[in-house]
Amino acid sequence: MRIREVVIAVSVALVVLLLAYVIEAGGLGPIAPRELRELAASYLVNAYNPWNVTQSALSLEAVTAIVWDYRGLDTFFETSVLFASIVGVSLVFRGYRERLGIGGRGLSEIVKTSTRVLLPLILIAGVSVALHGHLTPGGGFQGGSFIAVLLVLMSIVFSLDFVVERGLTSGRLLALRSVGLIGVLATSVALLAAGLALGVEAYIFQNVAREGSELSMPQWLLDRPTGGTLIFFNMFEALAVAAGLALAFLVLSLREEEVREALGVGEWYE
Amino acid sequence: MEVVPISIAAAAALLSVAATYLAVRSGDLLAAVVLSAVQSVAYALIYYILMAPDIALVYIPVSVGVLPAVTVLLIKKTERYEV
Numbered sequence: 001m002r003i004r005e006v007v008i009a010v011s012v013a014l015v016v017l018l019l020a021y022v023i024e025a026g027g028l029g030p031i032a033p034r035e036l037r038e039l040a041a042s043y044l045v046n047a048y049n050p051w052n053v054t055q056s057a058l059s060l061e062a063v064t065a066i067v068w069d070y071r072g073l074d075t076f077f078e079t080s081v082l083f084a085s086i087v088g089v090s091l092v093f094r095g096y097r098e099r100l101g102i103g104g105r106g107l108s109e110i111v112k113t114s115t116r117v118l119l120p121l122i123l124i125a126g127v128s129v130a131l132h133g134h135l136t137p138g139g140g141f142q143g144g145s146f147i148a149v150l151l152v153l154m155s156i157v158f159s160l161d162f163v164v165e166r167g168l169t170s171g172r173l174l175a176l177r178s179v180g181l182i183g184v185l186a187t188s189v190a191l192l193a194a195g196l197a198l199g200v201e202a203y204i205f206q207n208v209a210r211e212g213s214e215l216s217m218p219q220w221l222l223d224r225p226t227g228g229t230l231i232f233f234n235m236f237e238a239l240a241v242a243a244g245l246a247l248a249f250l251v252l253s254l255r256e257e258e259v260r261e262a263l264g265v266g267e268w269y270e
Numbered sequence: 271m272e273v274v275p276i277s278i279a280a281a282a283a284l285l286s287v288a289a290t291y292l293a294v295r296s297g298d299l300l301a302a303v304v305l306s307a308v309q310s311v312a313y314a315l316i317y318y319i320l321m322a323p324d325i326a327l328v329y330i331p332v333s334v335g336v337l338p339a340v341t342v343l344l345i346k347k348t349e350r351y352e353v
Contacts, residue, residue, distance in 0.1 A: 005291075005292065005295060006288070006292075008291065009287065009288040009291035009292055010284075010288060012287055012288075012291050013283075013284045013287035013288055013291075016283070016287050017280070017283075017284070020283075063324045129327060137323035137324045137327060138323075138324065138327050139324065141328055142324070142327040142328045142331070145328060145331040145332050145335070145336065146331050148331070148335075148336060149331045149335035149336060152335060152336060152339045153335075156339070245336055248340070249336065249339060249340060249343075252340055252343050252344070253343050
C-alpha cells in the first residue's frame with residue numbers, strides 16, 4: 001500500500017515537472033525576460049547611491065530599501081493586516097489570563113540542556129538579522145519571527161509555566177507588540193513632525209533628503225551606515241512581530257481551566 | 271545559471287511535491303504536519319537557490335517553527351487520527 005502511495009506521489013511530481021517544462025517553453029503565455037528590466041536596474045543603482053541622495057535610500061540592501069523606503073506605505077498596511085489578525089485573536093479570547101500549575105513540566109533534562117545551549121544562539125541570530133536588515137538579507141519580520149520561534153521553543157521544552165513565571169504573560173506581550181507598532185508609526189512620521197516644528201517641508205515615510213526637503217535621518221552610527229529610518233523600522237517591526245506571534249501562540253495554547261475563566265469574563269462584558 | 275544549483279532545486283521541488291501528496295493522504299495528522307514541514311524545508315532551499323534569501327529567512331521560522339507549533343496545538347485539541 002505504502003509503495004503505491006509513493007508511486008502516485010512521484011507521478012504527481014512528474015506532472016508538475018511537465019507543467020514547468022510547458023511554462024518554460026512559453027506554452028502558457030510569455031514569461032519574464034532574463035535580462036534586468038529598467039525598473040529593477042534603477043532600484044539597484046539607487047538603493048545605495050550617495051552621489052544622488054534625493055533618489056536613494058542609502059541602504060546597502062535593495063530589498064529592505066524597497067520594502068521600508070520606496071514602498072514603505074505598502075509595507076505599513078501589510079503589517080497592519082497581520083496585527084489586525086492578532087487583535088482579532090486577542091479579542092476572541094478576551095479576559096484570557098494564564099494560570100500556573102495546570103500544565104506539564106516540560107520535556108526531559110537532556111532536551112532542556114541542549115535547548116539551553118541553543119536559546120542564546122537563536123536570540124543572537126534573530127537580533128542580528130533584524131539589526132542588519134539594511135546591510136544583509138533579512139529585516140524586521142525575519143528577525144522577529146526568529147525570536148518568536150525562540151519563545152515557542154521555550155514554552156514547549158520548558159513548559160508554559162516557565163515562560164509565564166519569567167514575566168512573559170499575554171498582557172505583557174500585547175504591551176510589547178503595541179510598543180513596536182507605536183515605534184513603527186512614530187518612525188514613519190518622525191521627519192514630518194520635525195518638518196512641521198521647524199517650518200520646513202517634509203514628507204511622510206521620508207528617510208533622507210528628498211527633492212524640496214533637506215531634512216534627513218542620521219545616516220551613520222560611528223562608522224557604520226544605518227540606512228536612516230530603516231534600522232528603526234526593522235527594530236520596532238522585529239519587536240512587534242516577535243511579541244505578536246508569541247502572543248498568538250500563547251493564547252491558542254490555552255487550557256480548559258483558563259477557557260472557563262475567560263468565558264466567565266466574556267459573559268460579564270455582555 | 272549553472273546546472274548544479276538548478277538540479278538541486280529540481281530535486282527539492284520533486285521532494286516537496288511528494289511530501290505534499292503524502293501529507294494530504296496521511297491519516298495521522300501529526301505525520302502530516304511533519305511532512306508539510308519537510309515540504310517547507312524544500313521550498314526554503316529553492317528560494318535560496320533562486321536568489322531570494324530574504325524570503326528563505328522568513329520562510330524557515332514561520333513554516334518550520336511557528337506554523338507546525340500552532341497546528342500541533344490545534345491537533346491536540348481535536349483528534350490525532352482522521353477517520
